[in-house]
Structure formats: structure tokens, C-alpha cells
Amino acid sequence: MKSKRLGRRGLLKGGAAFVGGLAMGGLRPASAQESGSKLIHDANIRPLGEVSRFERKIVRGGFGGSNANALTPLQDLHGIITPADLHFYVNHENGATPDIDPRQHRLLIHGMVDRPVELTMDEIKTLPSVSRICFVECNGNSGSQFDKNAKTAQDIHGRSSCSEWTGVPLSLLLKEVGVQRGAEWVIAVAADPSRHAHSLPLAKAMDDAIVAYAQNGEALRLENGYPLRIILPGWSGRINVKWLNRIKLTDEPYMNRQETFAYMEQGPAGMGTYAYAGPKAFAYHHESFVKSIITFPSGGQRLPRRGIYEISGLAWSGAGVIRKVEVSTDNGKTWKDAQLQDPIIPYAFTRFRLGWKWDGGEAILQSRSTDERGNIQPTPQQVGGTPNPSSPNQVSIWGSDNSEACRSLLGDELCSKLPVRAQRSIIQSWKVNRDGTVVNPMPDMAGIAPALLNGAHDH
Amino acid sequence: MHWSRALVLVIALAAVTEALAQLPTYGVGRTPSAKEIRDQDITIGPSGKGLPEGRGTAVQGAAIFEKRCAHCHGVNGESEGQFPALSGPKARVVEYPFATTIWDFINSAMPRRVPDIGTRDGSLTAEEVYALTAFILYRNGIIKETDVLDAASLPKIKMPKRDPHLDKVAPH
Numbered sequence: 068m069k070s071k072r073l074g075r076r077g078l079l080k081g082g083a084a085f086v087g088g089l090a091m092g093g094l095r096p097a098s099a100q101e102s103g104s105k106l107i108h109d110a111n112i113r114p115l116g117e118v119s120r121f122e123r124k125i126v127r128g129g130f131g132g133s134n135a136n137a138l139t140p141l142q143d144l145h146g147i148i149t150p151a152d153l154h155f156y157v158n159h160e161n162g163a164t165p166d167i168d169p170r171q172h173r174l175l176i177h178g179m180v181d182r183p184v185e186l187t188m189d190e191i192k193t194l195p196s197v198s199r200i201c202f203v204e205c206n207g208n209s210g211s212q213f214d215k216n217a218k219t220a221q222d223i224h225g226r227s228s229c230s231e232w233t234g235v236p237l238s239l240l241l242k243e244v245g246v247q248r249g250a251e252w253v254i255a256v257a258a259d260p261s262r263h264a265h266s267l268p269l270a271k272a273m274d275d276a277i278v279a280y281a282q283n284g285e286a287l288r289l290e291n292g293y294p295l296r297i298i299l300p301g302w303s304g305r306i307n308v309k310w311l312n313r314i315k316l317t318d319e320p321y322m323n324r325q326e327t328f329a330y331m332e333q334g335p336a337g338m339g340t341y342a343y344a345g346p347k348a349f350a351y352h353h354e355s356f357v358k359s360i361i362t363f364p365s366g367g368q369r370l371p372r373r374g375i376y377e378i379s380g381l382a383w384s385g386a387g388v389i390r391k392v393e394v395s396t397d398n399g400k401t402w403k404d405a406q407l408q409d410p411i412i413p414y415a416f417t418r419f420r421l422g423w424k425w426d427g428g429e430a431i432l433q434s435r436s437t438d439e440r441g442n443i444q445p446t447p448q449q450v451g452g453t454p455n456p457s458s459p460n461q462v463s464i465w466g467s468d469n470s471e472a473c474r475s476l477l478g479d480e481l482c483s484k485l486p487v488r489a490q491r492s493i494i495q496s497w498k499v500n501r502d503g504t505v506v507n508p509m510p511d512m513a514g515i516a517p518a519l520l521n522g523a524h525d526h
Numbered sequence: 527m528h529w530s531r532a533l534v535l536v537i538a539l540a541a542v543t544e545a546l547a548q549l550p551t552y553g554v555g556r557t558p559s560a561k562e563i564r565d566q567d568i569t570i571g572p573s574g575k576g577l578p579e580g581r582g583t584a585v586q587g588a589a590i591f592e593k594r595c596a597h598c599h600g601v602n603g604e605s606e607g608q609f610p611a612l613s614g615p616k617a618r619v620v621e622y623p624f625a626t627t628i629w630d631f632i633n634s635a636m637p638r639r640v641p642d643i644g645t646r647d648g649s650l651t652a653e654e655v656y657a658l659t660a661f662i663l664y665r666n667g668i669i670k671e672t673d674v675l676d677a678a679s680l681p682k683i684k685m686p687k688r689d690p691h692l693d694k695v696a697p698h
Binding site for chain 2 (some may be wrong): 160161162177178183184185186190193194242243244245254256261264267294313315317319320321322324502
């Protein structure tokens, strides 16, 4: 290895076997590695820290593993922060990743502004900054729960990661350029081959959006948008535009490719009824739905003995704070409140834990989280029981949005019954077998709409 | 001081304060020229504001498509391979709510090189983008072969599956 740093990616490039989601949270020695402790004698202090040779199986990958699906190994991580090199990466460009020279990179802010401006990276970094911890989740995350090839937490839920992001508040930049009256939308554009662009309501941009250049204390990773990206706490991954080089203020949403088609929801009256219910369209399409998963014990792991364990997992919601996580060890018959690890941060992963005695029998483990708005994860039957009447292939549960923005565009009736993409939020079960192996069980199919069982691979 | 003069002074001060609040606090960055902005501003929305001059028809688009697009999207866009079909039974173009999205995506992201399709393969003129958009719309039965697409006609195209609620997003 030429590089002083034997990183996880370095290992993959070196041709080592790709093993996603196999590691056992330290319960099993890494048998493929040279065994035994030793000392490393290095004349020079290493410029970068190194991953232990016993931990190098913990890599991105997962179901459908390729560079188009570099999913986070959630089952092997602890606490709430995702190491930057394990942050998920979904690529729509057949693996082409921009490798941008920051000295040449510029951010242009224009459109309905008083003073268009072009900023260098150095200039951006001299502006007042903020840091916040929040998750970024792909809109298509958790869609493969009912796919028999999806076995681990990584396979099913690994398109979600949580980092500390640092950058300039977008509101500060917008005040600098002077947003003109009538501007209601921010179009964020990437310097990638497709010029990926997304429309963002001005209200969200002014609220808590960050133009970020750092991730967990260091510069953004290439795949996460180096040198500049947008972070929108709680909002679907594709809107968090990476490789950001242009911001345009407009009076209309631009309906760019990735926001009008694969990512559009089916509404009661057809396509896209509520995706753009107005400049303050917060409640539906943009937000990640409330979610939780048990990461230990989870699919692909094995309990070595009967006895006392700590069930541990992660919960998050695009609505803000996780209020409660309940855990069931009897297939949902009874539920107990799990302990939530402080600090509980809005739009961030929240770690939960609950002690459990495994008696050696079969058990179905589940977690169910509730967020600050009272959103709660549904069972498959709850979701499957209310298929969308106008679109048999789309399964929805219903939510409401009483904002003026929604009612002015859609009217009271539609806003009181909006479909929510809840199939992504369905309670995840893990089955513990008598031999201690843990698997993703195919659930009881009764009452589950066919669309759920198709794997839902659109985004 | 008469009360009315004092009031005028207060109003004047308030106006100055408000004007100051509109000024940049940090003043960093360079002011780009109008041409620099135009060159980068390649994204357009449903209203079609900012669409460049130029025009094209499906007849013209067919020849360009064969040369620049068919290597991925198949003859006449009827791809059977890994890249999206743009016409025929597998095409989902008709589901786009706005024709401007098709123009915008061709303009900002196409064409691509094979096999390294992550790389752009040159660029297209505005005329070519209008012609290609017309060709794809024609192949999907949305416009006629001889219909002329330009900055005025493109935003007015009614896509067949557009939800009427989205009319409030698009002015036409």
C-alpha cells in the first residue's frame, strides 16, 4: 500500500474481499486477519490515524452493493455519529464523482437578488459559521425491507447517516445578496455531470439551511459534496445538493428532473398534487418520516449464548426531536420504553437502549419511535390496509397539513388527507432463531398491499 | 422644534436605518458580470423565463438524436438497454408534468459519452436542445412532427398526465 493511511477505501481498492454487514460488533474475532497483538515500529509519526486491522471489514456496501449503493454499516457503529468515510453515497451518475479543485471552485448567487455575488471557498470560510449534528437520508432508504435479498440493517436502512456539519448559514448569504420581494424559491445547483438541481422553499433556506464545507471536523468527503454542499436538517437527501456551485432565487419551483419524476409522490388526485403545495411545503414530500431500527441484535448477527443483552438502535425523524422509542421482544404484543441517550438533538440520530434477557427461544424484536409531532411508525398491516385509491401501486397512510400554503393551493379537503410515504417508515422486525442467528424475517403477508412486496426500488 | 418637523426627522432616520439593514454586512465576494451569470444560468423552470432564443422541430431533432443520443437511448429513443427509453412502451416521458423539465435536463446534462457515461460528450446549442425536446415530445405523441418549439411555445405545452393542481405552479 503506497499510502501511509490504510483507510477502508484503500483496502477495497487493494482488492480485498468485499464483505458488507458481516462484522459482529466485536463478538467474534476477525479470523481472516493475522492474529495476535503486536507493536508497530514506525520511524515517523503517521500523518493520519489508522483503522485497526481487525476492523477493516466494516465498510460501506450492502444490498445491491456497488459504487452506486455505498450504504452505511449501521449495525457495526456506536453512538450517533457516522464516520465520514462510512457516510452513505448514492450515485445517479454511474459512479462518476466530481473531484473538484477548491481553488477554482466558486459559488454564484443570483436571480431575484439585489446584489449577485460570486464567492471563493476562502471567502466563504471567512464568514460566520455554524455547526450542527443532523442526519442525511436518501428518499429511497428502507424500501427493501420486504426484499428477501436484503438481510442486514445496512442493506435495508443504510442510506442514512449522521454527521456534524459546519458551514455558513444560507440565511446569512441570502441577507448579504438581498433577496427581492416576490422571490419564494431557492434553486440549488450542483457541479456534477447532470447539473443536479433542486428547488427549495425560501422559508426553509432562511430557517436552518447550511452551506457546509465540513463534516465531522474535517473537509467534506468527495462523495459527500466536496468542497461545498447544502445541508437541510430533516429533509430528504436529494435536496441537500452536493458539489454546490450555484444558488438562484426565483418566484417558482423549477421542477428539475430529480424533483418531478422518480421522487414525486402519488397524491389522491394523481401525480404531484402536494409535492409543491407552496413555499412553505414542509409537511410531506421534503421531510424524512419518523423511523427507528434495532442495530443490535440485527440481521446477520448472532447471539453467542443465552443471557442478558442490551438491545441498541437508532431513531430519527424529519419532524425534529425523537420523543419516545418503544421496544418489543414478542412480535409487537407488548412494548417497553427504551432509554434515550442524551443529548437528544433535533434532526439527528438518537441512540436508544433497553436491557433484554434472551431465554434461548425464538423472538421477534421490533422498535417503534414517536417524534415531537406525534408521528409514529406504522406496522406493515397499518400501511397496507389503506392503499391509495387512485394509484393501486402506491401505498399510503394519510396525514394532514393545515398550513395556508397547502390550503391555498390544494384546498381544505385535500390538505386534510395527504398521502405520506409511510411504507419507508414501517416497523422493522428482526427474528432471533434458537441458534442465536438473527435474520430479517419476511413478515406475515396478510393484509399487506402488493406494492410493498415489490421492494419499492424507485427513489 | 415643531412636532411635525420632529416627526419628519424620525421618519427620515427610520428610512436610513432600513436602508442600512439592506446593505451587505460582510461585503465579501466579487460582483459577476451579466454575461458571466448568463453563461452559468442554464437551469429553467416551468414558466420558461430565461429560455434562450432559438427554435426547433421534431424533424430537425430526429437527425440530431441519431447522431448524439441513439448510442445510449436506442434508435428513436426506444432503448432496450440500461439507459432510459425515451419513446415506446417503456418510456415514462409522458409522466413528466412539465415539458420544460425535458428541455432543462437535455440542456444541463446531455449528451454523455459511452462507455464512460458519467462524462459529458460536448455540448448542444439552444437550437439543438429545442429540436431534441421536440423530437422526444413528438415520439411520445404529445406534439406534431412539424410543431416549432421555442421560448414561447415550450412552456405552453400541456403534458398529458399533469395534475391540474400544478397549474398554480405553472402560469400557462
